[in-house]
Amino acid sequence: MDLGLYRIIYAVATLLTVPDIQWVTKYPDAAIHAPLGPLLLISGFPSSAVLVALEVLRSFALALLAVGLWTRFVSVAVTVLLLATYGLTYTLGKIDHTILIVLAPLILSFAHWGRSVSIDALLSRRASASQPQWPLRFLALVVGLSFFAAAFMKFATGWLSPTTQAALGHILARYYSSDSMPWSVQWVPATTQFRLAWEVTDWLTVAMELAILFTVPWWRAFRIALAAAVLFHLGVLLATNIVFSFNVVVYGAFVSWAELCRPLGAAPIVKRAIDRFAAMQLNRGAALLVALFAFALSGVTWFVTSTIPAIGATCSVLIILAGAAVGVGYLLRQAVFVAPKPIS
Amino acid sequence: MLTSAVGIRLLFAGTIALFPVQMLLIVEKNEPYPALTMPAFSGHPLEGHVLVLEKPEFRVQFAGGHVETVPYESLMPATPLDSLSIFKNVFPVHRSAINPETLAWLKSNIIRRFPQGEPSGVDIVWRKASYDVAHPGDVRFTTVRTVHLDFGREP
Numbered sequence: 183m184d185l186g187l188y189r190i191i192y193a194v195a196t197l198l199t200v201p202d203i204q205w206v207t208k209y210p211d212a213a214i215h216a217p218l219g220p221l222l223l224i225s226g227f228p229s230s231a232v233l234v235a236l237e238v239l240r241s242f243a244l245a246l247l248a249v250g251l252w253t254r255f256v257s258v259a260v261t262v263l264l265l266a267t268y269g270l271t272y273t274l275g276k277i278d279h280t281i282l283i284v285l286a287p288l289i290l291s292f293a294h295w296g297r298s299v300s301i302d303a304l305l306s307r308r309a310s311a312s313q314p315q316w317p318l319r320f321l322a323l324v325v326g327l328s329f330f331a332a333a334f335m336k337f338a339t340g341w342l343s344p345t346t347q348a349a350l351g352h353i354l355a356r357y358y359s360s361d362s363m364p365w366s367v368q369w370v371p372a373t374t375q376f377r378l379a380w381e382v383t384d385w386l387t388v389a390m391e392l393a394i395l396f397t398v399p400w401w402r403a404f405r406i407a408l409a410a411a412v413l414f415h416l417g418v419l420l421a422t423n424i425v426f427s428f429n430v431v432v433y434g435a436f437v438s439w440a441e442l443c444r445p446l447g448a449a450p451i452v453k454r455a456i457d458r459f460a461a462m463q464l465n466r467g468a469a470l471l472v473a474l475f476a477f478a479l480s481g482v483t484w485f486v487t488s489t490i491p492a493i494g495a496t497c498s499v500l501i502i503l504a505g506a507a508v509g510v511g512y513l514l515r516q517a518v519f520v521a522p523k524p525i526s
Numbered sequence: 527m528l529t530s531a532v533g534i535r536l537l538f539a540g541t542i543a544l545f546p547v548q549m550l551l552i553v554e555k556n557e558p559y560p561a562l563t564m565p566a567f568s569g570h571p572l573e574g575h576v577l578v579l580e581k582p583e584f585r586v587q588f589a590g591g592h593v594e595t596v597p598y599e600s601l602m603p604a605t606p607l608d609s610l611s612i613f614k615n616v617f618p619v620h621r622s623a624i625n626p627e628t629l630a631w632l633k634s635n636i637i638r639r640f641p642q643g644e645p646s647g648v649d650i651v652w653r654k655a656s657y658d659v660a661h662p663g664d665v666r667f668t669t670v671r672t673v674h675l676d677f678g679r680e681p
Contacts, residue, residue, distance in 0.1 A: 202606075205603060205605055205606070208603035209616070209631075210616075210627045210628050210630075210631040211627065212616075212625035212627040212631075213612070213615065213616040213628065215616075217556055217557055218551060218555060218556055218558035218559070219559045219560065221559055269559060269560075272559050274605075274611075274612045274615060274616075275612060275615035276607040276611040276612055277557055277561075278607055279564050279565050281561065281562060281563070284560065285560075316534050316538075320537065320541075323538065323542075324562060327541070327545050327562045328562045328563055328564050329564050330545075331545075331548070331561075331562060331563035331564065331566070332564035332565060332566045332567075335552070335553075335566035336566060336568065338553075339566075339568040339569045339570070340569065340570050346570035346572070347570070347572055348569065348570035348571075348572075349567075351571035351572030351577060352567045352571060354572060354577050354657070355571045355577060355579055358577060358579055358655070359581075371662055374575075374660065375660075391564070
């Protein structure tokens with residue numbers, strides 16, 4: 183149930199925030215400076231029509247993932263399409279580190295995330311098989327290794343030296359590089375004299391990035407590390423205006439959504455809707471109708487988010503805020519309800 | 527295969543075993559894609575109170591001798607990615623490395639930005655800006671290199 187709900191959250195959040203890729207055609211083919219890997223095969227940008235087709239296909243696959251139709255196949259398609267569309271923009275030589283949101287559907291397809299709260303579940307009418315645990319643990323390992331790589335590079339380039347205040351330097355570099363930073367980050371230059379606080383920030387950043395890998399074997403510790411990570415992403419947003427929402431979406435795979443949604447599910451109107459959905463009888467024709475509906479929905483979403491980029495930007499900020507709220511809630515719960523009580 | 531116990535162990539072991547190879551590539555060559563890594567923000571740009579940034583600019587020459595100076599990003603298409611990284615890839619510091627197609631593209635961008643004049647050439651001025659963060663507004667520019675591109679001749 184948790185992963186079924188998460189599949190919907192992942193697909194909707196990604197559908198609303200995936201970037202437009204058509205801007206790459208405004209650059210000449212000579213600007214291609216592909217990173218090591220399969221992108222080296224690209225010698226010229228595809229036409230705008232091909233890029234639009236890729237965007238529409240990507241949205242369609244995400245809509246099918248949201249409704250849970252042909253989930254195993256669609257999960258692989260989402261990974262391939264995200265890898266390709268993000269990759270095309272990285273051929274200009276700047277990689278934006280979206281690997282977690284790309285790999286999550288492929289990995290979670292092995293966790294049978296389409297077997298609940300899905301059209302596939304209504305079509306198969308099979309008793310839900312037990313959910314294998316290894317895909318979630320593997321996703322946790324992938325998240326942990328990715329952060330370890332960043333921590334390693336920071337450690338190797340002097341972040342932990344007491345004289346560097348690297349986080350402050352990078353934040354100020356971003357601040358002074360831009361002519362128009364939003365009001366939300368204009369507090370940063372006023373804090374340059376608090377060197378000790380910024381040095382502690384350097385150490386906490388590296389510690390948080392290492393903690394994600396080292397807590398992978400223990401779910402509770404790993405979730406605490408992820409809760410710290412979403413607060414880190416909120417801090418990055420407030421200090422640099424960098425919106426790293428795609429990672430926050432991936433951390434959602436480790437949230438007990440069924441438990442979190444229980445109060446909502448207890449409402450009579452929601453309960454009735456769930457019961458009615460569970461009792462539905464679907465055949466292959468109905469599945470095709472659902473696919474058509476998903477196609478229409480994805481087309482509208484693609485058109486609206488491409489035409490009004492502010493929608494994607496706003497949704498990304500909301501994802502970080504929501505993630506931070508869930509993270510704080512989880513940390514508070516650990517502190518209040520789970521921490522050992524003193525003997526009175 | 528993948529869902530068997532052996533396959534799962536191989537997947538975990540293989541991922542962990544390949545990770546150092548990926549790190550070696552990142553450190554010794556360039557970051558591959560796809561790769562398991564997050565933004566590194568390597569290094570520490572702040573030295574004492576001084577922050578040094580690259581701030582290249584274009585000095586566009588028009589027929590008749592008129593010159594316009596503009597920030598580098600004003601002649602680059604809008605991008606959601608870091609435009610300085612892309613700029614540095616598009617315009618290498620060595621004149622001979624700049625592709626004729628790139629030159630024609632830059633000229634068309636200049637004409638779009640300055641439709642009233644015919645550009646005859648452009649200087650790419652690689653500058654460093656030194657900010658004294660203790661005294662906001664105190665900035666010193668140093669020209670590191672100037673690359674001249676002539677639109678009248680084949681590069």
